[in-house]
Amino acid sequence: MSRKITLSELAELTGCERRGPADLVITQVSSLQAAGPSSISFLANSRYKKSLADTQAGAVILNAAAAEHFAGARLISGNPYLTFAQVARALNPARQAKSGIHPSAVIDASASVAPSAEIGPFVYIGAGTVIGEQSIISAGTVIGDDVSIGSQCVLHANVTIQEGCTLGNRVVLHPGVVVGGDGFGFAQDNERWVGVPQLGRVILEDEVEIGANSTVDRGSQEDTWIEEGVKIDNLVQIAHNVRIGAHTVIASGTGISGSTKIGRCCTIAGQVGFAGHLEIADHCTFTGKSMVIGNVPEPGIYSSGMPSMPWRDWRKTAVRVKQLDGLARRVEQLEQNMKKDNDDD
Structure with a gap:
């Protein structure tokens, strides 16, 4: 109101x-x-x-x-x-927690829920989990064993927090967020794939906010770590062992592959893709649909991809792109011929 x-x-x-x-x-x-x-x-x-x-x-x-x-x-x-x-x-002040536990909630006897916290209907809270003061856990949310949730957090409907994860204070998770699912880790055995146990956690520091239906995978051996003040849009995928520096913002559709480190105060637009095991400097901006396949050691604005254009122009451009390899070979041959002619002179 x-x-x-x-x-x-x-x-x-x-x-x-x-x-x-x-x-x-x-x-x-x-x-x-x-x-x-x-x-x-x-x-x-x-x-x-x-x-x-x-x-x-x-x-x-x-x-x-x-x-x-x-x-x-x-x-x-x-x-x-x-x-x-x-x-x-x-x-429009944020809604404050209404202390109490809905009778339909299922809470393990070893969990600790602060008296001022609000636990909504059909919530599940696992063994050894701690819920901080004035936090709101909304309907249908599932929190696994040994999770730590700080004070004044808001977990909207149908959030899932897997075992062992840690949330700081004033963290906001919008509907459908999954924190701590297994990372995509498989070893190849001839034609078969063998799952690698994902043994790390996810750590979300203070004032992290994650949009609806985004996912943050748990680490494989080390932890996946999202530093304070990071803001993540809807439908973003954060893979195992990723670390995101404080106050970075990430727009919808972005995917960050495993073990990539993103610096502080970066701005990542929609549908940006990061390859794995990269190091990204602080204060970098990536425009929409950029594909990042190498380390970025310096701050700046980075882009890739092709801007939209009229369909007929795109068809012509696509034909020219297919011709680039042949053109490059012809230029290389011409340069060799010119060099030979100069040597003969």
């Missing part, structure tokens, strides 16, 4: 300069196009500037330059999108 906050209170909360009535009551955040008189919106991208003139928002968050061209109530921010996030959180 949203709250009601005055513009002056929001300015104090966010450290922004206020221009407009102090007692203006704000009840919700909205886009520029959909906002009404009690809503606050923001402008962070110049492509939406035309919407600023027509917005019905009670107030708008914008930078100092844009503020000079807007006559309505406003908060002036050096980072409008961040301020918008702060305002949205203030108006």
Whole structure:
């Protein structure tokens, strides 16, 4: 349920300069196009500037330059999108745990559940597992033996945490997340494949958030380790023994193969693929559909793949790609002929 906050209170909360009535009551955040008189919106991208003139928002968050061209109530921010996030959180505070255990939950007698935690219907909690203060374990979630879950964590419906894994404080796992499933480890015996026991754990540090139906495999011998503040989108696959540095963000469809190490504060767009056993530096950005097959020792922006183009152009390009090998051989032969002619002279 949203709250009601005055513009002056929001300015104090966010450290922004206020221009407009102090007692203006704000009840919700909205886009520029959909906002009404009690809503606050923001402008962070110049492509939406035309919407600023027509917005019905009670107030708008914008930078100092844009503020000079807007006559309505406003908060002036050096980072409008961040301020918008702060305002949205203030108006829509996260649900707090309602202490108690649903009668349908099954909890091993040796598990320890903090009195302030909320355990929803049809939850299973295994032997030796610890659930911290004010954590919320939602309906249908399965937590194996010897799992440690810190305080103020939120596990949404149908999350699975396999045995031995560790979650820090304020970890958020969205519906369908699986943490600690076996890594994809098999040894070949002629035509057969023999499974290699996956003996490590998964460690999620404080304030990790993982989107719906993403998976983090347990380590084979060492642990799979996700450092503090990492944010992972829906439908992401993290393989065994991967380590992801603090405050890295990973968009949907990305797959990270086993034993790859991702640095701190990296940005990984959608459908990026990482080969295994790589070392990726801090502060790297990978654009959508990039295929990373080698170590990346320096920060920077990296891309691969082919941007979309009209179908007829793509057919022509595909033909040319098939001709590249022959063209390279012809160029090499021409260079050899030229060198021979120069030597003869």
